[in-house]
Amino acid sequence: MSKFRIRPxxxxxxxxxxxxxxxxxxxxxxxxxxxxxxxxxxxxxxxxIRDRSDKNHSLEATAADIRAQVDALAERDGESTEEERRVLRERKRAAGTSAVSGSGLTVTLTDAPADATPLVPGVPDPEPNDLVIHQQDLQAVVNALWKGGAKGVRVMDQRLISTSAVRCVGNTLILQGRVYSPPYEVTAVGDTEELRQALESTPAIQSYLQYVEAYGLGWEVDTRQEVTLPGYKGTVDLQHATPAE
Structure with a gap:
């Protein structure tokens, strides 16, 4: 096998x-x-942490419902022109706050069994870090899908926006105030061939696939003929930035 990446x-x-x-x-x-x-x-x-994650989920759902009501009232009672409303819809799609539909892919990453042994002759026995999904693995998948022209990306049940950060602590994912455990699902809407090509050409993913072959980490890429990604439902705290004095 080709050389492995270094896991601490x-x-x-x-x-x-x-x-x-x-x-x-x-x-x-x-x-x-x-x-x-x-x-x-x-x-x-x-x-x-998980209890707080569940509460955040409930609050996000409530906030999303209220925001939808406000948007509906503003569109009904507002004095904006059709062109202004069209521009607003385009900006919402670009920001990830409105739903997007179409064909796409779902990538699933799974930890290897804790008692996994080498599946390939000559491969050394695994360290614990070799058997779990790392932040760099999820980030590589997300970045590859964006590079492949994804119109929208969802990790687990949350839509990603420009300020989303995929972070792992131990063997758990913390995303936008909520906590998840593997298996991890990443779904993208876009041209399926271009998305697959982007995944296959990403060096970090090729490195991950070596561990799939050697130790049994999970990796599945499923084509979706039609999938809908709901818009981002959380709050957008970042309003603007100014240079430091």
């Missing part, structure tokens, strides 16, 4: 202490002065 097998001692400090700080901030230890068990930080 262990953290330096300083990094471990920094991570431990971060965990204690997040735990203290989440507790907000309350005792998160119960008589029966210690509520794990991951449980608190």
């Amino acid at each position: 097998a262990r953290l330096a001692t300083g990094g471990i202490f920094a991570l431990a400090g971060l965990i204690f700080w997040v735990s203290f901030s989440t507790a907000d002065g309350t005792n998160i230890r119960t008589d029966d068990s210690l509520l794990r930080l991951s449980d608190l």
Whole structure:
């Protein structure tokens, strides 16, 4: 096989202490002065994060409904011309806040079994980091789909916009205030041949596929004849930027 990418097998001692400090700080901030230890068990930080993720999802849905009502009232009662409304619709599509439909692809990435052994003769035994999906893997897929001319991209059940950041902490994905576990699904609307070509020509994905072959990481690319990606439902906090003094 061709050479493998380097996956960090262990953290330096300083990094471990920094991570431990971060965990204690997040735990203290989440507790907000309350005792998160119960008589029966210690509520794990991951449980608190997932609970907040569920609440964020509910709030986003409520905000999206209200925003849709406001938009409908503004369009009904507004004095804008048809040309102005057309431009607004185009800008919403470009920003990812309106639905987009068409043919496309869904890419699914899955962790390998925890007890995986080499599937190819001569390949070394895997380190734990070799068996899980990393942030760089998801980012490579998303970037390749954009490069392939995607009209819209969705990761799990969330539409991506220009300020979206795909970040992984441990073996979980944190996207726009919500937490996900593998398998991860990335869906794009666009020309299916161009999207596939972009995936196949991306070096980072070719490196990932070596681990698929060697250790059994999951990789599936499914063609979608017709798929609809709903518009982004979250808030857009970034309004404008100015140079620092």
